[in-house]
Amino acid sequence: xxxxxxxxxxxxxxxxxxxxxxxxxxxxxxxxxxxxxxxxxxxxxxxxxxxxxxxxxxxxxxxxxxxxxxxxxxxxxxxxxxxxxxxxxxxxxxxxxxxxxxxxxxxxxxxxxxxxxxxxxxxxxxxxxxxxxxxxxxxxxxxxxxxxxxxxxxxxxxxxxxxxxxxxxxxxxxxxxxxxxxxxxxxxxxxxxxxxxxxxxxxxxxxxxxxxxxxxxxxxxxxxxxxxxxxxxxxxxxxxxxxxxxxxxxxxxxxxxxxxxxxxxxxxxxxxxxxxxxxxxxxxxxxxxxxxxxxxxxxxxxxxxxxxxxxxxxxxxxxxxxxxxxxxxxxxxxxxxxxxxxxxxxxxxxxxxxxxxxxxxxxxxxxxxxxxxxxxxxxxxxxxxxxxxxxxxxxxxxxxxxxxxxxxxxxxxxxxxxxxxxxxxxxxxxxxxxxxxxxxxxxxxxxxxxxxxxxxxxxxxxxxxxxxxxxxxxxxxxxxxxxxxxxxxxxxxxxxxxxxxxxxxxxxxxxxxxxxxxxxxxxxxxxxxxxxxxxxxxxxxxxxxxxxxxxxxxxxxxxxxxxxxxxxxxxxxxxxxxxxxxxxxxxxxxxxxxxxxxxxxxxxxxxxxxxxxxxxxxxxxxxxxxxxxxxxxxxxxxxxxxxxxxxxxxxxxxxxxxxxxxxxxxxxxxxxxxxxxxxxxxxxxxxxxxxxxxxxxxxxxxxxxxxxxxxxxxxxxxxxxxxxxxxxxxxxxxxxxxxxxxxxxxxxxxxxxxxxxxxxxxxxxxxxxxxxxxxxxxxxxxxxxxxxxxxxxxxxxxxxxxxxxxxxxxxxxxxxxxxxxxxxxxxxxxxxxxxxxxxxxxxxxxxxxx
Ligand code: BGC
Numbered sequence: 001x002x003x004x005x006x007x008x009x010x011x012x013x014x015x016x017x018x019x020x021x022x023x024x025x026x027x028x029x030x031x032x033x034x035x036x037x038x039x040x041x042x043x044x045x046x047x048x049x050x051x052x053x054x055x056x057x058x059x060x061x062x063x064x065x066x067x068x069x070x071x072x073x074x075x076x077x078x079x080x081x082x083x084x085x086x087x088x089x090x091x092x093x094x095x096x097x098x099x100x101x102x103x104x105x106x107x108x109x110x111x112x113x114x115x116x117x118x119x120x121x122x123x124x125x126x127x128x129x130x131x132x133x134x135x136x137x138x139x140x141x142x143x144x145x146x147x148x149x150x151x152x153x154x155x156x157x158x159x160x161x162x163x164x165x166x167x168x169x170x171x172x173x174x175x176x177x178x179x180x181x182x183x184x185x186x187x188x189x190x191x192x193x194x195x196x197x198x199x200x201x202x203x204x205x206x207x208x209x210x211x212x213x214x215x216x217x218x219x220x221x222x223x224x225x226x227x228x229x230x231x232x233x234x235x236x237x238x239x240x241x242x243x244x245x246x247x248x249x250x251x252x253x254x255x256x257x258x259x260x261x262x263x264x265x266x267x268x269x270x271x272x273x274x275x276x277x278x279x280x281x282x283x284x285x286x287x288x289x290x291x292x293x294x295x296x297x298x299x300x301x302x303x304x305x306x307x308x309x310x311x312x313x314x315x316x317x318x319x320x321x322x323x324x325x326x327x328x329x330x331x332x333x334x335x336x337x338x339x340x341x342x343x344x345x346x347x348x349x350x351x352x353x354x355x356x357x358x359x360x361x362x363x364x365x366x367x368x369x370x371x372x373x374x375x376x377x378x379x380x381x382x383x384x385x386x387x388x389x390x391x392x393x394x395x396x397x398x399x400x401x402x403x404x405x406x407x408x409x410x411x412x413x414x415x416x417x418x419x420x421x422x423x424x425x426x427x428x429x430x431x432x433x434x435x436x437x438x439x440x441x442x443x444x445x446x447x448x449x450x451x452x453x454x455x456x457x458x459x460x461x462x463x464x465x466x467x468x469x470x471x472x473x474x475x476x477x478x479x480x481x482x483x484x485x486x487x488x489x490x491x492x493x494x495x496x497x498x499x500x501x502x503x504x505x506x507x508x509x510x511x512x513x514x515x516x517x518x519x520x521x522x523x524x525x526x527x528x529x530x531x532x533x534x535x536x537x538x539x540x541x542x543x544x545x546x547x548x549x550x551x552x553x554x555x556x557x558x559x560x561x562x563x564x565x566x567x568x569x570x571x572x573x574x575x576x577x578x579x580x581x582x583x584x585x586x587x588x589x590x591x592x593x594x595x596x597x598x599x600x601x602x603x604x605x606x607x608x609x610x611x612x613x614x615x616x617x618x619x620x621x622x623x624x625x626x627x628x629x630x631x632x633x634x635x636x637x638x639x640x641x642x643x644x645x646x647x648x649x650x651x652x653x654x655x656x657x658x659x660x661x662x663x664x665x666x667x668x669x670x671x672x673x674x675x676x677x678x679x680x681x682x683x684x685x686x687x688x689x690x691x692x693x694x695x696x697x698x699x700x701x702x703x704x705x706x707x708x709x710x711x712x713x714x715x716x717x718x719x720x721x722x723x724x725x726x727x728x729x730x731x732x733x734x735x736x737x738x739x740x741x742x743x744x745x746x747x748x749x750x751x752x753x754x755x756x757x758x759x760x761x762x763x764x765x766x767x768x769x770x771x772x773x774x775x776x777x778x779x780x781x782x783x784x785x786x787x788x789x790x791x792x793x794x795x796x797x798x799x800x801x802x803x804x805x806x807x808x809x810x811x812x813x814x815x816x817x818x819x820x821x822x823x824x825x826x827x828x829x830x831x832x833x834x835x836x837x838x839x840x841x842x843x844x845x846x847x848x849x850x
Pocket of ligand 1 (some may be wrong): 256380443
């Protein structure tokens with residue numbers, strides 16, 4: 001009886017609750033009613049907003065958009081990507097995106113992206129600033145680790161699952177940086193001069209795909225200029241191409257501080273200014289009132305932002321809905337899978353790898369990257385993992401007690417945190433304590449200084465000023481020296497407390513150069529970041545006063561300059577490492593780049609390893625030839641100085657938090673390597689597609705190589721690279737056979753079916769990445785020798801064969817015809833090339849396009 005009463009009571013309560021809900025549902029404003037369509041909700045909300053509120057919405061609020069309490073408009077809450085949610089906390093580091101590209105595994109990319117989306121939600125964010133789909137044009141590019149390499153087809157294929165996977169968790173992606181952000185050198189101002197065909201064939205495709213095949217909800221405009229107009233106010237890019245031609249319905253976002261104007265930017269199609277409404281805000285309101293920007297344009301921007309917010313469910317669910325922890329077993333496994341599939345075995349003479357523990361008693365892990373987990377490049381894309389395992393630890397764990405593993409760094413840690421030289425190091429020319437400072441309201445240290453004074457030491461952090469509302473002045477003397485685009489010169493005397501070699505360095509944002517006794521000893525006159533010291537080595541005499549001159553300039557954003565000084569004594573560390581190498585059976589040399597050497601804001605100056613590493617390699621090779629060279633880094637490394645002397649080279653790129661475990665598994669044969677290079681490695685720094693044009697002048701990035709980017713240039717010029725695009729070895733060998741085309745003649749609207757067989761001919765199970773390239777044999781314009789138009793990762797047990805099928809349609813045969821402004825597949829002969837890399841073509845067949 002009691003049970004029946006309870007049931008009636010519960011049903012009654014449920015009924016009343018439903019009645020309340022449906023009654024309140026009908027009273028809800030349309031925009032709050034989740035049953036209405038997004039268009040209805042946006043229209044309703046827009047009608048309720050004042051002009052001021054719309055203008056508020058189109059200017060950022062730090063890493064958020066502006067909330068509207070009156071109407072209950074939530075915030076887009078952002079975190080940097082693209083490797084994962086890069087909040088102050090840690091999250092799973094699956095690997096750098098360059099590794100995902102090296103897997104050539106789009107399904108794996110989707111799985112990772114889903115988890116990146118889920119983790120973004122766990123950290124209370126609903127927008128992720130990624131993917132970065134800029135093309136790795138210059139081999140020096142600081143942000144290559146964030147992207148998917150040099151080939152537009154590969155980049156596009158990886159971008160789609162990235163965007164879809166992240167957005168499947170209702171996290172807004174921000175595909176960046178549109179367009180031609182292909183170098184860090186002078187990235188805030190340089191104008192990319194690209195001809196229309198190269199633009200359409202190389203730099204646009206991934207963005208177009210992101211819009212049309214993946215429906216990315218937002219796109220970030222680049223810092224740089226494009227054909228002289230800043231990308232953030234470039235109506236050709238933002239309005240004509242992106243919105244009108246490609247039908248992009250989402251939001252265009254300025255890069256952080258990339259906005260330079262109010263009216264031109266507002267009228268060019270830039271929707272959301274980040275991180276603050278510095279040029280929008282009050283200035284935009286005024287421009288609307290003065291009819292320089294129409295209200296329709298503001299409505300359009302607000303409409304786009306609201307639409308994306310509704311699509312991502314921001315109005316209908318709390319940002320805190322997602323619980324859980326970023327670090328879990330499933331994500332750890334996924335990270336391991338990415339590392340397993342992305343590490344590239346570049347060289348393996350006489351099947352030196354895999355190592356067998358039987359014959360080995362001692363292993364030496366030597367080098368700067370051996371004692372720590374190297375997971376990421378630097379800058380906004382930097383991502384620390386949930387945990388770190390160094391190669392030394394992973395290899396020790398792997399071999400257990402059977403083999404003795406020892407580690408020696410071999411070279412001193414680079415002075416990331418040098419002690420700052422205090423006032424006792426300086427005297428003015430007149431012999432007073434301190435150093436004489438002159439400040440200029442231009443970046444060139446030119447003309448009359450606007451302020452001069454004596455300062456105690458070069459030790460400043462002026463902060464962001466109004467570029468980011470963090471309360472810092474952003475200028476040495478606000479009101480006199482401006483926030484952006486100023487410079488300083490310090491002159492005086494400097495002394496060292498001791499004799500011998502010292503490192504003297506400047507940690508600066510932006511450019512610096514330093515002279516001692518009129519000799520320029522340090523030159524970093526670029527828009528560098530302050531993550532590390534730029535260091536010179538100099539032999540000092542104790543207590544002697546040297547003439548010191550330091551120049552500094554600030555471009556935009558945060559600004560600081562500090563002079564550090566520390567003794568330099570590499571000898572002992574190298575000696576210890578060499579002694580260890582001499583008595584070990586095998587040496588794992590752990591070298592390459594890290595987040596201080598490549599990252600946002602700074603391109604690499606040289607493609608060689610740094611001098612310390614080169615010296616250590618030579619010293620170790622003198623005492624032991626059993627060297628497994630393991631490299632980190634996204635951009636190519638020139639290996640001419642040492643490659644012939646080592647049997648093995650592994651490029652681990654930045655393989656994430658499980659990278660070292662994967663490396664150990666590969667070295668000992670528990671994982672068969674299968675990653676392939678997503679970019680070409682040159683032999684010679686002076687023979688690359690951009691050797692004649694990069695970095696170019698301060699104003700101009702000259703893209704005169706046109707469509708011949710990456711392997712396309714090596715093919716055209718017949719220059720043999722060190723390792724071609726798509727190269728990567730396995731412990732087994734794969735046989736390619738039976739290439740068949742569905743027809744030898746096709747019509748424009750036909751699809752050509754390409755089949756072939758791949759066989760694992762060895763004794764190891766393994767994955768092969770089969771690549772399909774197309775050659776246009778008869779064309780009215782100069783075309784690339786070949787271009788990638790298909791790939792497939794295939795897993796084969798030892799002895800197993802599989803049939804691979806590709807489908808090739810008109811798109812894969814076309815070039816961009818500048819005369820007709822359209823894509824053209826010209827009749828004539830084409831060739832299908834099937835290869836294990838762009839330099840290792842195994843099968844070919846010709847067909848005719850009618
Ligand atoms: C970078 C962007 C990044 C933004 C926010 C900029 O400096 O270019 O890629 O998303 O900062 O951190």
